[in-house]
Amino acid sequence: MSVARPTGKYSAPMLDPDGWPQADEDTFYDQAQKYHQTLHEVTRVLEICREQRVRVFEEGAWSGAAANTTNEALGANIDQLMTLQDYLATVITWHRHTADLIEQAKSDIGDRVDAAHREIALLERDLALDYEKKVTAIHSLVRAAHAANVGVVSRTAQLILESDRWRPPKNGLKDLHNPKTPTPDMPSLMAPADPKLVSRRPSQSGRAGHGRHHAPAEPGGRTVSGATQPPARGCARPRWYVRLLFARPTSRKAR
8 A cells, every 4th residue: 555644743844835645556556557557458369369370371281372361450550569568668667656655755755754743742741851952942843854755755756757768677578477586675765854854764765555665566467666766768768757746645544
């Protein structure tokens, strides 16, 4: 399920405005899964066409001028199916790449907010500080966390914009047909303004089903080798998807 928006006494000022991606990564994962199912269906049709071509034409079941014409037409159809496979691989890996970026951003922001709350709890228990100094220090932590979180959202939006001419990674189509290949971890998007705000928790990026760690995907699942590689030049992607990052908040699913 989607990464939940952090909660806590100071979460709101650390996240608003523009410090939390409002896009739902599951929307992109689910769409990728639907396209993956379509890819399986196209691949099955392609396999049948190839098998029939060998049986009918290459093994001599039908020959002559009419057979040659039909064979050429079938070959053209096979080429079109292979092109469709490539297009689907591009769409699938782009949706997964985008979902991974959104999920990683939320994970990093959640870690930062948790770390800031721990620092605030220490300040509140510090008997050596008077009330005014505590308030000043807490406000400073909240402002620093908010600025860093806005930076993560901005960086995520930029990465998605940079993928507007996305092409699947090398061997991307092969990996989609062999989902047991492990997926590399997503790099962290965190660039904290204050080292104290960095959580010491291990990275939670990636997915296994609806989890937050990488694992081999099930057939038709949401995680695939190479899906998080940097974008290359190629097939254009619609830029309006990025607006989802700044959409109005919707109800979040629980962690």
